[in-house]
Amino acid sequence: MKKFLLALVLTMISIATSHAEELSRPVVQEYRLEAGGGTALSTYLSPLAYDGKVFGASAQWTKASPWAPETLIMQFATKANMRDYLNPAHTASMIGIDGMFTWGMQWRRRLPYSLQVTAGGSIDIDGGCLYLTRNGNNPVSVNASASLDINASLSWRFRIGKIPMILGNEIRIPSLGCFFSPQYGETYYEIWLGNRDGLAHFGWWGNRFCIDNLLSLKLDFGRTAMQLGYRYDYRSSWANSLNTRLHTHSFVIGIIPHGLGIKRKQAINSPLF
Numbered sequence: 001m002k003k004f005l006l007a008l009v010l011t012m013i014s015i016a017t018s019h020a021e022e023l024s025r026p027v028v029q030e031y032r033l034e035a036g037g038g039t040a041l042s043t044y045l046s047p048l049a050y051d052g053k054v055f056g057a058s059a060q061w062t063k064a065s066p067w068a069p070e071t072l073i074m075q076f077a078t079k080a081n082m083r084d085y086l087n088p089a090h091t092a093s094m095i096g097i098d099g100m101f102t103w104g105m106q107w108r109r110r111l112p113y114s115l116q117v118t119a120g121g122s123i124d125i126d127g128g129c130l131y132l133t134r135n136g137n138n139p140v141s142v143n144a145s146a147s148l149d150i151n152a153s154l155s156w157r158f159r160i161g162k163i164p165m166i167l168g169n170e171i172r173i174p175s176l177g178c179f180f181s182p183q184y185g186e187t188y189y190e191i192w193l194g195n196r197d198g199l200a201h202f203g204w205w206g207n208r209f210c211i212d213n214l215l216s217l218k219l220d221f222g223r224t225a226m227q228l229g230y231r232y233d234y235r236s237s238w239a240n241s242l243n244t245r246l247h248t249h250s251f252v253i254g255i256i257p258h259g260l261g262i263k264r265k266q267a268i269n270s271p272l273f
Helices: 001-023 188-194
Strands: 028-042 050-064 074-086 093-111 115-132 140-160 162-180 201-204 210-220 222-239 242-257
Touching: 028 074, 028 115, 028 222, 050 093, 050 140, 050 242, 074 115, 074 222, 093 140, 140 222, 210 242
Parallel strands: none
Antiparallel strands: 028 050, 028 242, 050 074, 074 093, 093 115, 115 140, 140 162, 162 201, 162 210, 210 222, 222 242
């Protein structure tokens, strides 16, 4: 009987400890709306660069790793954009849609003066298309890629009055991977018929350079937090004498349900600070 009670007590302690550890690793959820403008160049469709408006939505989930919560964080993010461009003479329009999914892990280090730095890697899948309304033969250009990325961030936690805040900059640079590009002048009908040679290309900074940078300020109101920021997104590729470039500047506003965890004592392993 004594052994049974001892085993029961130890089991309850183990469950309580496990539950406490889980509470100490909150998931920080960020949901954002983005609006801005930019330029698009796809020489598969036109030699001209188009400019116009870009609207998007993004989400990010971040959590301290269960293996080393003080030094490792896990992150999953997704983003979708709608693009509406005009040529320089405003006589033709180009419409685009694209999406991205990424998952990765980062090492983090807490520094003096409430600073935190992170660095790591991620895997991303990116796809979308551009549609030129006035083209009859080749009206659509498809963009698709998968890559290994370099990720880094720097954040500073401070307070104005009773409101805790985090000012941070996050950067993601796709480095090695593969991307899709048809041959110069090749139609997608020819690809559908079986002409699929030379469609996949090894990507590196020399023929596919991209950067995604988000500068943001998070304001923690306790149960909910707000995020305000600016995103610069640049994507480019060069293959088969075809050049593709997308520049985007966006204003970002977001909400973080359940706040940042700064005011909760049990959130000792928040991924944000």
